Amino acid sequence: xxxxSMYWRMVTASLARRRSRMITALxxxxxxxxILSGLVTIYYDIPRQLGKEFRSYGANMIVIPTDxxxxxxxxxxxxxxxxxxxxxxxxxxxxxxxxxxxxxxxxIVAGTDLEGARKNSPYWLIHGEWPSQPxxxxxxxxxxxxxxLKPGEKFTLSTPKNKNESTQTDFIVAGTVTTGGKEEELIxxxxxxxKSIIGDKGLDVVEASVEAEQAELSQIxxxxxxxxxxxxxxxxxxxxxxxxxxxxKLQSLVWIVTVIVLGIMMICVSTTMMAVVTERRKExxxxxxxxxxxxxxxxxxxxxxxxxxxxxxxxGSGMGYFFALQVGMSVFARRIHFxxxxxxxxxxxxxxxxxxxxxxPVSKTVDIEPALVLRGE
Amino acid sequence: MDILxxxxxxxxxxxxxxxxxxxxxxxxxxxxxxxxPSGSGKTTMMNIIGCMDKPSLGEVxxxxxxxxxxxQKDLTIIRRxxxxxxxxxxxLVNYLTALENVMMSxxxxxxxxxxxxxxxxEAVGLKDRAKHLPNQLSGGEQQRVCIARALINHPALLLADxxxxxxxxxxxxxxxxxxxxxxxxxxxxxxxxxxxxVGDEAERMVTLEHGRIxxxxxxxxxxxxxxxxxxxxxxxx
Numbered sequence: 001x002x003x004x005s006m007y008w009r010m011v012t013a014s015l016a017r018r019r020s021r022m023i024t025a026l027x028x029x030x031x032x033x034x035i036l037s038g039l040v041t042i043y044y045d046i047p048r049q050l051g052k053e054f055r056s057y058g059a060n061m062i063v064i065p066t067d068x069x070x071x072x073x074x075x076x077x078x079x080x081x082x083x084x085x086x087x088x089x090x091x092x093x094x095x096x097x098x099x100x101x102x103x104x105x106x107x108i109v110a111g112t113d114l115e116g117a118r119k120n121s122p123y124w125l126i127h128g129e130w131p132s133q134p135x136x137x138x139x140x141x142x143x144x145x146x147x148x149l150k151p152g153e154k155f156t157l158s159t160p161k162n163k164n165e166s167t168q169t170d171f172i173v174a175g176t177v178t179t180g181g182k183e184e185e186l187i188x189x190x191x192x193x194x195k196s197i198i199g200d201k202g203l204d205v206v207e208a209s210v211e212a213e214q215a216e217l218s219q220i221x222x223x224x225x226x227x228x229x230x231x232x233x234x235x236x237x238x239x240x241x242x243x244x245x246x247x248x249k250l251q252s253l254v255w256i257v258t259v260i261v262l263g264i265m266m267i268c269v270s271t272t273m274m275a276v277v278t279e280r281r282k283e284x285x286x287x288x289x290x291x292x293x294x295x296x297x298x299x300x301x302x303x304x305x306x307x308x309x310x311x312x313x314x315x316g317s318g319m320g321y322f323f324a325l326q327v328g329m330s331v332f333a334r335r336i337h338f339x340x341x342x343x344x345x346x347x348x349x350x351x352x353x354x355x356x357x358x359x360x361p362v363s364k365t366v367d368i369e370p371a372l373v374l375r376g377e
Numbered sequence: 378m379d380i381l382x383x384x385x386x387x388x389x390x391x392x393x394x395x396x397x398x399x400x401x402x403x404x405x406x407x408x409x410x411x412x413x414p415s416g417s418g419k420t421t422m423m424n425i426i427g428c429m430d431k432p433s434l435g436e437v438x439x440x441x442x443x444x445x446x447x448x449q450k451d452l453t454i455i456r457r458x459x460x461x462x463x464x465x466x467x468x469l470v471n472y473l474t475a476l477e478n479v480m481m482s483x484x485x486x487x488x489x490x491x492x493x494x495x496x497x498x499e500a501v502g503l504k505d506r507a508k509h510l511p512n513q514l515s516g517g518e519q520q521r522v523c524i525a526r527a528l529i530n531h532p533a534l535l536l537a538d539x540x541x542x543x544x545x546x547x548x549x550x551x552x553x554x555x556x557x558x559x560x561x562x563x564x565x566x567x568x569x570x571x572x573x574x575v576g577d578e579a580e581r582m583v584t585l586e587h588g589r590i591x592x593x594x595x596x597x598x599x600x601x602x603x604x605x606x607x608x609x610x611x612x613x614x
Contacts, residue, residue, distance in 0.1 A: 006480060006489040010473065017472035017510070286468045289429065290526075291457020292485040293450070370456075371429040 011303040021279070022304075025272040026312050029350055032265025033316020036258055037346040038323030041339055043254045045324070047213060047247060049332040054243040059093070059120045059207035061217060063224065063233040071202025076231060080206050083224045088216075090209040091119025096194050097204045100187065101158040101166075102147055109157070110186045111194025114138070120209045124183065127151060128175030131190060136174040138188035144176040151175050157187070159197050169197055214244045262353055269357035273305065277361045281368055288370035297365045305358035306351055313350030317343045379438075380405040380533055380565050381426065386435035386445075388421050388588075395421040396432070397588040403534075408556070408566045410576035413585035420538075422585065423569045427536050428456035440533045457486050461527030465539035467519040469511040475522045476507040479529050486530040497525035501555055517548025524555055528564075535559065537568045541575055553578050 015022050054060070063080050065072055072080075077094055084092075093116035098109045114131055118124075128151025131138055137157075139149060149155055153173050158166045171193075177183055210217055217235055224233040277284070287297055321338055328336035381403040388396040396418045403409050413419050424430035425437055428444055431452070437445045440459055444452060469478045479494040498507050501521035511519055520540060527535055540556070541549040553575065560566055560580075568579060576582045584592040 003484060003488060006484045009477065010481065010484070013472050013477065282468060283470055286470065287481075287485065288453070289427075289456070289462055289468075290482050290485050291453060293453060296485060369429070371424045 007300075007303060010300065011307055014300075014304055015307055021272070021276060022308065025269055025276070025308050026315075028265060028268035028272060029308055029312025029354055030315040030319065032261055032268070032353065033313045033346050033350045034319040034323055035261040035316075036265075036349060037317045037320025037342050038327065039254050039258045039261070039320075040345070041321060041324035041336055041342055042327055043251055043258075044339060045328065045336045046250050046254070048337070049328065049334055057123060057242075058236070059091070059209045060212075060236045060243075061208040061210055061221065061233060062236060063206040063208070063231050064204070066230050066232045070230065071204065072206060072231065073202055076228060077203060077206060079228055080208070080224065080231070080233070083227065084208060084210055084220060088211050088220075090211055091116050091121075092209075093117040093120050093207045094191065094203040095205045095207065096191065096198075096201070098159060098194060098198055102143070102155055102187075104158075105147065107143055108186055109159070109194060110188050111191050112188060114188065114190055117188065117207075120207055121179070121183075123179070125178040126175045127178070128173065131174040131188075133172075133174075134190070134193060135169070135171050136189070137171045137193075139173050139176045140184040140186045140188075141176050141178040142184040143187060144173070149173050149176075157197075167197055213247070214241065262349075266353055266357040269305075269308075269354055270360060273301070273358045273361040274364070277301070277364050284365050284368045285370050288368065294366045298362050301362040301365060302355060302358060305354045305362070309351035309354030310347055312354070313347035314343070316350060317346035320346060378405045379403065380407075380440055381567075382436070382438040383426075384436040384438070386425065386432045386437060388418075388425065388430070389433040394588050396425070399435070399588075399590060401583065401590065403565065403567065405533075405565055406560075406563050407581065408560045408579045409568070410579035410582045411567060411569045411585060412571060412573070412576045412582055413591075414571065416587075417585040418588040419569050419571075419585055421588075423536065423538055426534075426567060427460055427462060428452045458530070459533040461530065461532035461535045463520070463523050463527050463535065463537035463540045465542040467511070467516070467523045467543070469519055469522055469526075471511050474508050474510055475503060475514065475518075475525075478511070478522055479526045482526045482529050494525075494529060497529045498522070500528070501525045502551075515548070516544050517551055520544060520548065520552050521555065524552070528559070533565065535564050535566045537566065539570050539572075540568060541570075541572065549575075 063072065072094070081089075081092060093112050096111040098111065100107055100109045118130060126138070127141075144150070147155070151173050154170055155173065157169050157171055159169070161167045171189070177188065210220065212220065214235070221233045221235055224231060284297055287300070288294075292300075320342065321336075324336045328334055379402045381401070383399050383401040386396055386399040386401075387394060399418075399422065411419055411422060421430070425432055426439075428439070429452075431437075432445050435445065436443050439455065442455060444455055447455065469475075470481060473481060475498060476491065476494055479497055480489040480491060483489045483494060495504060495507060498504050501524055503518060503521050503525065506514060506518055511522070514522065520543075524540075527537075537556070541552055544552060556566060556568070556578065566579075568575060570576055580596055582594045582596075583590055584594075
């Protein structure tokens with residue numbers, strides 16, 4: 001039998017046949033590894049989760065024509081669409097704004113891709129329905145209150161045709177929209193409807209909701225600017241900056257908690273190993289009496305620590321994912337992605353932490369004298 | 378030929394002389410009993426002979442090496458290579474089987490050899506108990522495992538501290554029988570004991586009092602010719 005085989009035979013026998021003491025250490029390591037694995041999984045998943053969360057707070061990028069005398073053409077709209085990487089686009093809504101009147105009161109009509117607007121602004125509170133048929137509108141709540149219109153009711157919209165004439169078009173209110181913002185003062189209709197009244201004059205603005213952090217979004221904006229100087233893309237800083245601030249704070253919090261947990265884990269393991277070394281003073285004395293060097297005895301204990309770190313890390317990486325999953329479901333109401341790399345990372349970190357935690361107790365074995373076993377103390 | 382020589386050996390702790398100018402020679406193949414009451418210096422002497430302590434004064438020559446002048450590290454190596462220890466309280470590692478306890482001694486000495494460890498257990502009559510843990514063995518069986526462990530590395534000197542101190546009469550007989558067989562096979566044995574019956578089994582008996590040799594009794598007993606069963610220890614001498 002090789003020396004290494006005997007070494008591992010002794011180490012595994014010590015762990016397997018001294019279960020009660022070792023389970024305490026194993027649980028301490030497994031708990032620490034669970035928190036470590038769980039929090040790091042959350043740490044890496046937070047940008048994705050928060051990105052999705054923030055996408056529900058409206059568009060984070062708008063594109064307007066550089067020259068206010070010009071409009072955005074259909075080709076430019078396709079350019080904007082193509083400039084956003086696949087899978088990052090949550091919603092894209094082109095807008096055509098037009099002055100109009102209802103009962104001689106002036107209002108603004110916003111013709112848009114209603115599906116895109118809906119994806120951009122899931123936080124809009126709709127009473128009634130989103131328009132699904134031609135000649136249906138979504139009425140801002142302020143306008144609905146002012147002219148006392150409710151979902152299902154008809155009204156006539158007057159839009160200027162030329163200097164002295166206007167076009168009268170009948171519409172049905174599909175729903176009203178409450179946002180707490182300027183949207184409550186607009187009349188939303190489909191692009192087809194507005195184009196059928198005023199003709200195709202081009203787009204005034206394009207709003208996009210992109211699933212990206214500030215740096216990535218900034219890059220998209222920059223690329224668009226360089227690609228077409230006639231377009232002026234801008235980030236909605238109010239949204240992107242908030243996202244970054246929250247993200248940074250949350251990630252810092254995760255790091256702090258992780259470091260504290262690792263510290264507690266080290267103290268637990270160290271305390272347990274200290275008790276183990278004290279308990280096994282006679283065994284250490286015996287091994288030395290039989291000719292074991294200090295290095296051999298230290299290596300025996302570190303081998304046990306390594307095995308504990310490995311087992312605890314493995315256990316913790318599994319439990320950590322379930323911990324992260326629970327946090328993800330309760331905080332973000334979304335599934336956390338499983339990161340396969342977390343298994344080796346958790347196992348390696350657990351082994352390192354356990355070895356560090358063992359170092360002080362194990363160094364005490366050097367002071368134990370072999371004569372101790374002869375004295376029968 | 379002397380395997381062990383103590384020349385003017387003293388061990389001093391502050392004002393106390395645990396050993397006071399001890400001179401002793403042990404021949405190869407001799408069976409010596411060191412006797413004496415508590416506080417007589419038996420344990421101190423055992424620690425020095427067993428390479429677990431060094432004298433304050435004097436020389437201790439074990440198998441040609443003066444162990445009073447070597448470093449702690451070298452002392453560990455000499456202990457590992459030259460001494461086989463048998464303890465009153467057995468001191469088996471409780472999570473290792475009888476076989477693994479014997480192999481552990483091989484592991485710290487050189488290379489573990491399961492077959493040889495099994496032979497050692499067979500020599501002490503425990504082949505069928507090899508896979509048992511210490512808590513599954515009787516006191517006598519545990520002491521026999523301890524002897525097998527002490528023998529496995531072919532030590533120059535077998536040093537036993539009260540080897541029957543925790544055994545009943547029947548097991549005491551079994552253990553002393555093993556010692557006799559070992560002696561017959563040529564082992565050098567030093568037994569530290571306060572039990573006159575155990576001391577009587579030895580060829581020579583040295584009595585310590587207040588750290589000095591107070592008496593010495595040499596028996597006329599001749600080493601018997603190897604009897605049936607003694608030869609199984611030949612391989613460990």
